Amino acid sequence: MVSKSQTKLITSLQQKKYREQTGFFVAEGPKVIAELLNEGLTLQSLFSTDVSQITNENHFRVTENELKKISFLKTANTAVAIFEIPKRKPVQNSGLIVALDAVRDPGNLGTIIRLCDWFGVQQLLCSEDTADCFNPKVVQATMGSLARVQVNYLSLTEYFDQTELPIFGGFMDGKNVYSEKLPKNAIVIMGNEANGISDAILQKITHKITIPRFGKSQKTESLNVATATAILLSEFRRAIEK
Amino acid sequence: MVSKSQTKLITSLQQKKYREQTGFFVAEGPKVIAELLNEGLTLQSLFSTDVSQITNENHFRVTENELKKISFLKTANTAVAIFEIPKRKPVQNSGLIVALDAVRDPGNLGTIIRLCDWFGVQQLLCSEDTADCFNPKVVQATMGSLARVQVNYLSLTEYFDQTELPIFGGFMDGKNVYSEKLPKNAIVIMGNEANGISDAILQKITHKITIPRFGKSQKTESLNVATATAILLSEFRRAIEK
The missing domain is CATH 3.30.1330.30 (Ribosomal protein L30/S12)
Known part of the structure; x- marks a missing residue:
């Protein structure tokens, strides 16, 4: 009972x-x-x-x-x-790291945690206003992935100020991600579902990249944050494999 | 009133x-x-x-x-x-075509329609038991994309029997998609959220591909259908661009 x-x-x-x-x-x-x-x-x-x-x-x-x-x-x-809730270890400044700036939807967070696990990304950094990874919806969606990916909540601007890793962010006017040389050690920052990457974070980005749009219409809504993360992680990993 | x-x-x-x-x-x-x-x-x-x-x-x-x-x-x-509901045109046997085998979730269908629009895929073929693209949830999620991507509901096995296009499907034991030569004219088939690609469709697939897993754990759940579609479409398009 x-x-x-x-x-x-x-x-x-x-x-x-x-x-x-x-x-x-x-x-x-x-x-x-x-x-x-x-x-x-x-x-x-x-x-x-x-x-x-x-x-x-x-x-x-x-x-x-x-x-x-x-x-x-x-x-x-x-x-x-x-x-x-497992003890969070300090952030290691190496490897491929995903950072989320105010991603609010637990479904998107869950999908991104599974993507990190798939692509061997062991560290996920979240701004304090990102959805909580121990939210029941995220727990049910991610299953074991939640225990394999270390999720830290912190001030992204403070972290970015002290790291020497290159910081990649997706923009409409960035460099074509298909032709960029992507390093093994890097941070990929993804923004809020509606507002994208906030101004404070924008200033810290060292590499602006873009996923080319092939559709003729300029009206296509931007890719959602989980599908854009999928494509960018795939690009970083294929760069290592090649 | x-x-x-x-x-x-x-x-x-x-x-x-x-x-x-x-x-x-x-x-x-x-x-x-x-x-x-x-x-x-x-x-x-x-x-x-x-x-x-x-x-x-x-x-x-x-x-x-x-x-x-x-x-x-x-x-x-x-x-x-x-x-x-706009008149559906007959399927054209050219270009990159996405086919969905019993994708049931309107949210996944909506995300895939937006991905097709982004990557310039003009034809989406759905098995009769795939979610309906004029479901209100799909309409609200896809917006204009719904009008730019032509969605046909049909028997996939019958269509596959009469097309000469190569048919690519994602499998755990397929060839590494990063090193495969991907053609401009092809069909990419994506399976049901829980059961994957059905047996009847499986037999029609001419090219088995896989998105490599980089995480150490063999337990990582497979990628969900929308994120896997994102990565595969990106691979087909970057092959053209290169």
């Missing part, structure tokens, strides 16, 4: 404020939970309707109705788990 | 069945409506709270409450329009 205080804790973890206060986040479904355990994350407690999953003292068997009450999903799965 | 029969028509157009019966679809908001008009689509009627938009006899001024009733959006904009 689920105690009142456990129910209260789980429900509160929908909100970023309480995730920060307690240091916990919620993951749902045996597949997501197994992936996070596999990646070495610490389980605080598990609530499952499936008796075969109850193998430890911090595992609790619950009824379907109890699970429904603590689940964030429209259709509750068989298990809900509370995990500790 | 909006007559009862107009309200009934608009409401019915949320459903594919009625869009097919009537040959109409709904677009909302002055920006989307203006883009579709610009692209030459035929307006059947316009309902707006803004008197300055009422410039023709098939334009009707409505109150905010009336607009709320006919709008599909959570927050109604200032205008709702009924457009004629």
Whole structure:
């Protein structure tokens, strides 16, 4: 069964404020939970309707109705788990790093975390006003990727001031990314869904690049932030491979 | 004002069945409506709270409450329009063509239509069980792109049987897309979000390609269909440009 205080804790973890206060986040479904355990994350407690999953003292068997009450999903799965938010390591100034400036949509953040994992980008830097990576929607969408990509929230301008890495940003009037020489160690900055890269960050960019548009119409909306990230990461990685 | 029969028509157009019966679809908001008009689509009627938009006899001024009733959006904009679904032209067997096999999510379809427009892909072929491109969510997400990319619904297997174009599909064990020679005239087939490319289509594929994974973990979920489309279209286009 689920105690009142456990129910209260789980429900509160929908909100970023309480995730920060307690240091916990919620993951749902045996597949997501197994992936996070596999990646070495610490389980605080598990609530499952499936008796075969109850193998430890911090595992609790619950009824379907109890699970429904603590689940964030429209259709509750068989298990809900509370995990500790992993300690964030300091940023390493090497490798390919993605930075997000006020990306607000959890769906976009989730897609970008999966892309980072696919392309072996181990560090994702987010401005403080970017969506929270422990938001339940992001957790469910990214699964194990969330544990493999280190996400740091910080002041991007302060970080950019002290790094020596080249900083690449996408612009309509940048240099053609297909013909640019792309380095192994670099930062790729992606902007907000509606407003693009903010003025303060704009000044720190050392390399303006563009994904060429092939359509005849000049009216095509810009690519969305997740598809643009996909194309840019692919370009940086193919440059290494060649 | 909006007559009862107009309200009934608009409401019915949320459903594919009625869009097919009537040959109409709904677009909302002055920006989307203006883009579709610009692209030459035929307006059947316009309902707006803004008197300055009422410039023709098939334009009707409505109150905010009336607009709320006919709008599909959570927050109604200032205008709702009924457009004629444009006549579909026969498929041309040339250029770069994207084909979708049972892509179900309107958000993914919308993103892929925008990608086609960006990369100058004028033909998108969809299996009959792919999401409908005149679904209100797709219309709002794609805006003018929807009018610039020709979307045909058909039996992909039948089409593949009669085309001489090479058919490229993404697979985990395909050839590295970064080192393949990619032709100017080709079909790129993308599969369903959960199940990938169906068996019947699989047999028609002439070129198996893969987007290399750089992350160390073999557990990374595959790329989602929209980000994989972004990367593949970028690869086909950069091959032309080089």
